Amino acid sequence: MKHHLSVGANPQNNAHSLSTLRGTSIFSSLSVAEDNDWLARCHMRNLCAGETLVDYEDTSKDVFIVQSGEIRAVLRFAVGKEAILGTFRRGDLLGELSAIDEMARSASLMAVSDAIVTVIPYAVFHDILKSRRGVCLSLMQLLSRRIRSMNERVSELSFxxxxxxxxxxxxxxxxxxxxxxxxxxxxxxxxxxxxxxxxxxxxxxxxxxxxxxxxxxxxxxxxxxxxxxxxxxxxxxxxxxxxx
Amino acid sequence: MKHHLSVGANPQNNAHSLSTLRGTSIFSSLSVAEDNDWLARCHMRNLCAGETLVDYEDTSKDVFIVQSGEIRAVLRFAVGKEAILGTFRRGDLLGELSAIDEMARSASLMAVSDAIVTVIPYAVFHDILKSRRGVCLSLMQLLSRRIRSMNERVSELSFxxxxxxxxxxxxxxxxxxxxxxxxxxxxxxxxxxxxxxxxxxxxxxxxxxxxxxxxxxxxxxxxxxxxxxxxxxxxxxxxxxxxx
Missing domain, CATH: 1.10.10.10 (Winged helix-like DNA-binding domain superfamily/Winged helix DNA-binding domain)
Structure with missing residues (x-):
């Protein structure tokens, strides 16, 4: 298990105080003490509008929580050929697929506005999953929700x-x-x-x-x-x- | 937690001997003894070509493993308006979303050929998840794979x-x-x-x-x-x- 730090990570202590993990649905079962412990192993990253958080096919495996602003997941093939997969706001988890299956990023993540994200390193994410079964189940539910909404998207596009x-x-x-x-x-x-x-x-x-x-x-x-x-x-x- | 038995379940003892859970990737970490124990709480169901295993929006929550034949996941809106989401063969797991998020079925599952499936009741599926962390992680990886292939489908349809x-x-x-x-x-x-x-x-x-x-x-x-x-x-x- 390798622990990839985000390239260009830009921790800011004042931003740090904004953040909790528990504000995110899959982590809502953590106690305040657990939240603080895990958070101490995470860092914050500030993004300007238009900045890329991860590129399609990157091999980084960190997971992110949006603290402020908007991040968009986009499939991009060429200029003008983009599909927006989703827009993520305060409290939303993103980037979890690569942390789960260790494969390259399935989409680009980019800031639509100025934004702050909590970066949960791969190793920390897995330590939380190992110690908290409730988080595992919530994560599966999140993945199920994503599959269901993709199903709807496929029917929309097909029919x-x-x-x-x-x-x-x-x-x-x-x-x-x-x-x-x-x-x-x-x-x-x-x-x-x-x-x-x-x-x-x-x-x-x-x-x-x-x-x-x-x-x-x-x-x-x-x-x-x-x-x-x-x-x-x-x-x-x-x-x-x-x-x- | 309710345990829904499949309507029309048709257990056959001779078919039972064919079956293991371990032949399915997410259960590959089970020991032979564990496999037998869990399997004793499952049953088999025989389907004829064209028969429906679950209907879109059914509230059943069982999970299935294909033992023989082919099962297809289909979104259907009207005659001639169907999208095939995937075809499942021996060893493939299907129907897991409703067991995870307890929502109605996201697609219909129907037999393309005569087929035999192992029916894993909702309660059994969750007992396995509870007792085996490795199965949880494999299941998350399976869900991730499904999301990635849906992403590809969306780009295909979009562009x-x-x-x-x-x-x-x-x-x-x-x-x-x-x-x-x-x-x-x-x-x-x-x-x-x-x-x-x-x-x-x-x-x-x-x-x-x-x-x-x-x-x-x-x-x-x-x-x-x-x-x-x-x-x-x-x-x-x-x-x-x-x-x-």
């Missing part, structure tokens, strides 16, 4: 045309609006090129479909958000497309 | 047109031919409708592309197999399409 993939992505990426009577919101808003990367389509196609949705008053675009005015209607259209 | 998806599926589904100087083989051969389900396309499109590949002498079709005569050329075309 839906671009228009319906867009509806699906809007629903998937949005959250319920606090005061919005069933409205959903994507904030900060994604630009059309990013939406295109979520659904394996082009910016032009997404722009055309977004304009149509605005005309139909199903969505509204502000400088700070994309608002889904009638998410139920979007769901209904997807179901019809899948069953049709 | 490749139908023609290149087909090349990719042919490579993915084939195995190296024993005496074939680099040739690969799919045997028994898939019909065009099945290939279409692998790549989210129509039978007509697959037939057209397969005819083209035969004319180019890149594949050969016999009654017993699809032979890939030049898999390296297929890979090269996919790389060009991804990077182009």
């Amino acid at each position: 839906l045309d671009t228009k319906h993939r867009l509806y699906n992505a809007l629903l998937r990426l949005s959250r319920l609006r606090a005061d919005g009577e069933g409205e959903r919101i994507i904030s900060p808003p994604l630009v059309h090129a990013e939406l295109a990367e979520h659904i394996g389509s082009s910016r032009e196609t997404v722009s055309r479909e977004m304009s149509r949705l605005i005309r139909e008053q199903l969505i509204e675009r502000t400088s700070r958000a994309i608002v889904l005015k009638d998410p139920v209607e979007l769901s209904r259209r997807i179901s019809r497309a899948l069953e049709g | 490749l047109d139908t023609k290149h998806r087909l090349y990719n599926a042919l490579l993915r589904l084939s195995r190296l031919r024993a005496d074939g100087e680099g040739e690969r083989i799919i045997s028994p051969p898939l019909v065009h409708a099945e290939l279409a389900e692998h790549i989210g396309s129509s039978r007509e499109t697959v037939s057209r592309e397969m005819s083209r590949l035969i004319r180019e002498q890149l594949i050969e079709r016999t009654s017993r197999a699809i032979v890939l005569k030049d898999p390296v050329e297929l890979s090269r075309r996919i790389s060009r399409a991804l990077e182009g």
